[in-house]
Amino acid sequence: MRSDRSIPMPEISKLFLSRKEALIQMGVSLPTLERRIKDGTIPHIKLGSRVLIPAAALDRMVESAMSERDV
Numbered sequence: 001m002r003s004d005r006s007i008p009m010p011e012i013s014k015l016f017l018s019r020k021e022a023l024i025q026m027g028v029s030l031p032t033l034e035r036r037i038k039d040g041t042i043p044h045i046k047l048g049s050r051v052l053i054p055a056a057a058l059d060r061m062v063e064s065a066m067s068e069r070d071v
Helices: 019-026 030-038 055-070
Strands: 045-047 050-054
Touching: 019 030, 019 050, 019 055, 050 055
Parallel strands: none
Antiparallel strands: 045 050
16 A cells, blocks of 8 residues: 655755856856856756756855855
8 A cells, every 4th residue: 555645855946046046146147157157166067958056055155255254
């Protein structure tokens, strides 16, 4: 007998951000974001034609920039 309960999986939208979502969160332009993706400063994955940025990595980058600014 199969159980109707399933293990909840985190939504992919909460784990990854689109380029547009990332640039809004970071407060940078699209060309700046694209340069940072290309030079490896911002980690990313490609799914077909989509570029997704790990939300956790972006959060760490923003926190790091904020703490450096407070010094």
